[in-house]
Amino acid sequence: MSDTTKAATPRQLREVDRFDLETDVAVIGFGSAGACAAIEAAGAGAQTLVLERGWRGGSTSAESTGQVYMGGGTPLQKACGFEDSSDEMYKYLVTQSREPEHDKIRAYCDGSVEHFDWLEDLGFQFERSYYPGKVVVPPGTEGLSYTGNEKVWPFCEQARPAPRGHSVPVPGELGGAAMVIDLLLKRAESLGVTMRYETGATALVVDSDGAIVGVRWKRFNESGYVKADSVVIAAGGFAMNAD
Numbered sequence: 554m555s556d557t558t559k560a561a562t563p564r565q566l567r568e569v570d571r572f573d574l575e576t577d578v579a580v581i582g583f584g585s586a587g588a589c590a591a592i593e594a595a596g597a598g599a600q601t602l603v604l605e606r607g608w609r610g611g612s613t614s615a616e617s618t619g620q621v622y623m624g625g626g627t628p629l630q631k632a633c634g635f636e637d638s639s640d641e642m643y644k645y646l647v648t649q650s651r652e653p654e655h656d657k658i659r660a661y662c663d664g665s666v667e668h669f670d671w672l673e674d675l676g677f678q679f680e681r682s683y684y685p686g687k688v689v690v691p692p693g694t695e696g697l698s699y700t701g702n703e704k705v706w707p708f709c710e711q712a713r714p715a716p717r718g719h720s721v722p723v724p725g726e727l728g729g730a731a732m733v734i735d736l737l738l739k740r741a742e743s744l745g746v747t748m749r750y751e752t753g754a755t756a757l758v759v760d761s762d763g764a765i766v767g768v769r770w771k772r773f774n775e776s777g778y779v780k781a782d783s784v785v786i787a788a789g790g791f792a793m794n795a796d
Contacts, residue, residue: 573777584612587787588737595744606753619721619729644712
């Protein structure tokens with residue numbers, strides 16, 4: 554926890570004697586979010602470095618079921634005979650939030666089919682099958698199911714119901730996403746992403762104007778600095794920090 558606490562106070566550039574590494578993009582954490590960020594950055598031609606505190610990539614994402622909420626007319630929805638649109642998906646998700654951020658929900662819904670295609674392009678396919686009824690996690694390898702309250706009143710009157718729970722073809726409550734993480738890692742490595750495992754980020758480095766110019770790293774008893782044009786924070790612990 555001490556490292557996490559230190560991360561709240563950025564290091565000033567004038568305090569840094571030297572940078573051990575330089576990169577275009579530094580990504581903190583290699584769970585699902587960090588993996589996607591690293592892949593997109595490297596795919597766009599940026600030199601990309603990942604700092605991952607664990608001994609391997611995946612973090613808590615690798616322990617999840619591998620279920621993704623997608624809609625708007627994905628190939629899986631169509632294969633199972635369901636009609637959906639980004640507008641109906643948007644209307645439903647807005648009803649599920651007390652304080653909806655409309656621009657983010659809109660972007661998520663409008664990009665959902667592309668999101669589905671991006672995932673399958675990694676090298677796997679969602680099973681073209683449907684589990685009838687509402688379920689948190691399908692018992693088998695069924696690809697599509699109702700995981701929300703789409704068919705429950707009053708939501709069913711506010712948006713046309715459609716099943717949007719997309720599950721990877723791995724049965725069980727935990728670990729289904731590990732298959733996706735392995736594919737994300739394979740894609741990142743093929744794009745030349747540099748991985749630094751068992752290496753945590755303990756502070757951002759800022760210049761006199763407050764712009765982020767790097768990251769302080771720590772690996773066991775070693776520490777140093779990375780100079781980076783852009784820094785992406787994708788650490789799970791950050792998401793669980795209310796402040």
